[in-house]
Amino acid sequence: MTNSVSDALKRVKPSATIGMSAKARALKATGRDVIALSAGEPDFDTPENIKEAAIRAIREGKTKYTDVDGIPELKDAICAKFKRENGLDYKRSQVNVSPGGKPVIFNAFLATLNPGDEVVIPAPYWVSYPDMALMCGGTPVFVETRMENGFKLDPKDLAKALTPHTKWVLLNSPSNPSGAAYTRAELAAIAAVLIDFPNVLILTDDMYEHLVYGDFEFTTIAQVEPRLYDRTLTMNGVSKAYAMTGWRIGYAAGPEWLIKGMASVMTQTTSNPSSVSQWAAVEALNGTQDFIPKNKLIFQERRDIVVSMLNQAQGLKCPTPEGAFYVYPSCAGLIGKKTPTGKVIDTDETFALELLEAEGVAVVHGSAFGLAPNFRISYATSNAELEESCARIQRFCASLS
Numbered sequence: 001m002t003n004s005v006s007d008a009l010k011r012v013k014p015s016a017t018i019g020m021s022a023k024a025r026a027l028k029a030t031g032r033d034v035i036a037l038s039a040g041e042p043d044f045d046t047p048e049n050i051k052e053a054a055i056r057a058i059r060e061g062k063t064k065y066t067d068v069d070g071i072p073e074l075k076d077a078i079c080a081k082f083k084r085e086n087g088l089d090y091k092r093s094q095v096n097v098s099p100g101g102k103p104v105i106f107n108a109f110l111a112t113l114n115p116g117d118e119v120v121i122p123a124p125y126w127v128s129y130p131d132m133a134l135m136c137g138g139t140p141v142f143v144e145t146r147m148e149n150g151f152k153l154d155p156k157d158l159a160k161a162l163t164p165h166t167k168w169v170l171l172n173s174p175s176n177p178s179g180a181a182y183t184r185a186e187l188a189a190i191a192a193v194l195i196d197f198p199n200v201l202i203l204t205d206d207m208y209e210h211l212v213y214g215d216f217e218f219t220t221i222a223q224v225e226p227r228l229y230d231r232t233l234t235m236n237g238v239s240k241a242y243a244m245t246g247w248r249i250g251y252a253a254g255p256e257w258l259i260k261g262m263a264s265v266m267t268q269t270t271s272n273p274s275s276v277s278q279w280a281a282v283e284a285l286n287g288t289q290d291f292i293p294k295n296k297l298i299f300q301e302r303r304d305i306v307v308s309m310l311n312q313a314q315g316l317k318c319p320t321p322e323g324a325f326y327v328y329p330s331c332a333g334l335i336g337k338k339t340p341t342g343k344v345i346d347t348d349e350t351f352a353l354e355l356l357e358a359e360g361v362a363v364v365h366g367s368a369f370g371l372a373p374n375f376r377i378s379y380a381t382s383n384a385e386l387e388e389s390c391a392r393i394q395r396f397c398a399s400l401s
């Protein structure tokens with residue numbers, strides 16, 4: 001008899017972003033004035049029309065089990081969204097709806113990975129990718145990007161990382177944590193490498209599609225290179241675009257064999273995503289899209305405040321990202337310096353912990369996202385809180401010697 005957890009779970013570490021938010025909450029509970037810039041969710045409420053659709057669904061008794069990987073009405077709304085916004089044609093049988101974007105990826109990995117299969121992940125990456133690959137028996141292979149290239153995958157580096165064992169290549173544009181988004185030409189250059197590896201599947205996580213700023217035009221790889229359509233899983237969700245993180249609806253479209261496999265996983269695990277949330281998602285995708293451009297403008301203004309103020313902090317360098325609601329400044333200029341209490345800033349993790357301790361600002365260290373020394377700020381909060389927290393960061397940086 002043993003009370004130890006499985007080998008699969010031992011391979012996994014808990015999410016650093018959730019960990020940092022918990023530390024911030026704990027400090028706040030002691031009465032400290034804490035600003036958490038660590039959580040990855042919009043601060044807006046779900047739009048009224050979407051809430052009303054959910055209330056209607058409850059009243060109409062749409063409260064039972066549904067088809068395991070999504071109701072036909074939502075699959076149709078998803079097909080219409082891919083056609084309208086991405087120029088991609090999918091049938092219902094090519095669509096999966098899961099309880100959030102996270103399970104879409106997990107279901108895809110569980111349905112396809114065998115021990116020894118490699119999953120190529122550009123770094124910095126969203127914290128869950130490597131651990132989900134590990135849980136499903138795969139081996140993450142990291143390809144570092146560079147700040148000078150806007151944290152974008154260099155096609156030459158991608159080519160070097162591909163082997164006969166590569167099962168998946170993951171793309172995430174705009175990126176969590178860097179905010180970097182790929183242009184059509186950049187995606188075409190990546191596609192040109194992938195064309196020569198016909199056994200490789202591509203997972204593109206387009207969760208932040210609607211959060212791109214200025215005149216940046218979002219595109220996705222299956223649209224840019226139709227020859228990759230048959231082996232691309234184009235993933236998206238309503239969590240970020242429609243401020244619906246708690247509703248738990250993510251979706252993806254791709255080849256039928258894969259979608260069937262993902263549905264099989266769901267038949268033995270979660271079953272269907274919440275029926276009520278699915279009806280809310282139908283309204284999110286089919287209803288008015290007014291919410292999106294309004295939010296974009298708000299987020300763009302916040303991004304500009306944060307980038308400008310961080311670049312005025314001693315020792316920090318913050319590129320201007322194209323999208324999402326994150327920035328990923330480098331704190332390389334502060335490594336080796338000391339706090340007034342004598343603590344040496346030896347890593348970005350120490351930087352984040354000391355910043356929280358000294359100024360009550362919670363950020364997430366870059367080493368958690370696979371590229372250091374950096375840190376991630378989520379700017380999904382009010383301008384006033386952003387200005388206050390960036391002023392505190394400036395003060396903290398100036399206090400180091």
Ligand SMILES: Cc1ncc(COP(=O)(O)O)c(C=O)c1O
Pocket residue numbers: 040099100101102103126172175176205207237238239245248249250
């Ligand atoms: C890049 C990326 N993909 C997927 C997700 C997961 O979204 P969901 O909350 O729908 O599971 C997130 C959430 O933080 C994310 O940042």
